[in-house]
Amino acid sequence: MKSSVRVFAPATVANVVCGFDILGFAVEAPGDEVLMRRTHKPGVTIRRITGDEGRLPLEASRNTVSASVEFLLQHLGREEVGLEIELHKHMPIGSGLGSSAASTVAGLVAANELLGSPLKPLQLLPFAMQGEELACGSGHADNVAPALLGGFVLIRSYKPLDVVRLPFPTELHCAIVYPAVHVPTRDARQLIRSKVLLKDAVTQWGNVAGLVSGLFLNDLGLIGRSMQDVLIEPVRAMLIPDFYRLRELAHEEGAIGFGISGSGPSVFAFAPDEHRAAAITARLRQHLLSLGINSLGYVSAINAHGPKVLSHELV
Structure with a gap:
């Protein structure tokens, strides 16, 4: 039986410009690590957190890692199990790179390992x-799904939950830049309109379909042409320093497409190779x-x- 396990889970880029709450992909770095140990005392505790500058709660019910592990134990009927968590943050909190998702996924994978991997x-x-x-008031999956499954992920439906892993060009690389400004996820979501024009929705549907088609067809040009957002980006761009100039510069350097990572402030660009990224x-x-x-x-990559x-x- 495993007495302890250390797990890394990756950062993610959610939305991928046109796929608000339904598209996301995982990156190789950065990411978070969880060290989890079995203990004799039942329940989930957090021993320590590093890299968070004291911002994350140590109380088990309020921390996303420990709380999600508690949900897992309850589901499995294993409340008698004792688990102690060390969380090591290697990515900025509130960066738009799925910081809470990476931590949560690392914790769940670690707990599942210590329990003998009862769940896929x-x-x-x-x-x-x-x-x-x-963590952010909305149980969306566009960060946690790619962090958990890897690769490029489409959430086709939330009710019922239907998640699809998508193919992608293996040469595709990602450039990510996190400006040191504060954009809370909850605040960024509150800027989004609850109603949209039909013509804008049609444009967005076309771009989502184009992006997914480009991934299947290995067509970098189609991927780039489809990375346009007429619904969310125009509102959130005002939160990103000099966003439109950054987009111009990215394209000057050969970017295939450019946009906001999640709710920001991080931005990302797709490139055809590592050198260009x-x-x-x-x-x-x-x-x-x-x-x-x-x-x-x-x-x-x-x-x-x-x-x-x-x-x-x-x-």
Whole structure:
């Protein structure tokens, strides 16, 4: 029986410009790690959290990692199990890169491992969504699904939950830049209109269908042409420093497409190779610095495998 396990879960890019709440993909870096141990005392406790600057709660019922693990134990009828959690944040909180999703997924995968893997990854998704609801008020799956399953994911339906893994061009790389500004997810969601014009909806449907088709057809041009958003991006762009200039610069460096990662403030661009993605990242960070804004940059292929068990101990 495993007595402890360490799990890494990846950051994710949700929405992918035109697919609000229904599209997302995982990246290789950054991500979060959870170290989980079996204990003799029943229940879930958080021993410590690093990398969060003291912002995350240690109370089990209020932390997305421990709360989602509690939901899992209740579902399995295993409340007698004792689990102790160490959460190590390696990505910014509130970055638009699925920070809470990565932590939650790492915790659920770790707990499932210590329990003997009774559930398959897809079966863990509802518990991860409960964690997302605790974190940002909405149990959407466009971060937790790709963090849990890896690759590119479409949430076809929420009721009933229907998740589809999509193919993608293996050469596709992602440039991600996180400007050091604060954009709370809850606030960003409140800016979104509850009603849209039919003509705008038709445009959006076409772009979502085009993006999914481009992934299946391995057509980078179609992917890029489809990465347009007439519903959400025009509102959220005002929260991102010099967003439209950043988009221009990304395209000048050869970006296939560009947009906001999740609710922001991170932005991302697709590139045809790692070299181009690195050039885009450097150019965007340089521009932000010229505005007096520090940033973090990441260059990554799409993460096809999702979480990783890094180590474990047996008793």
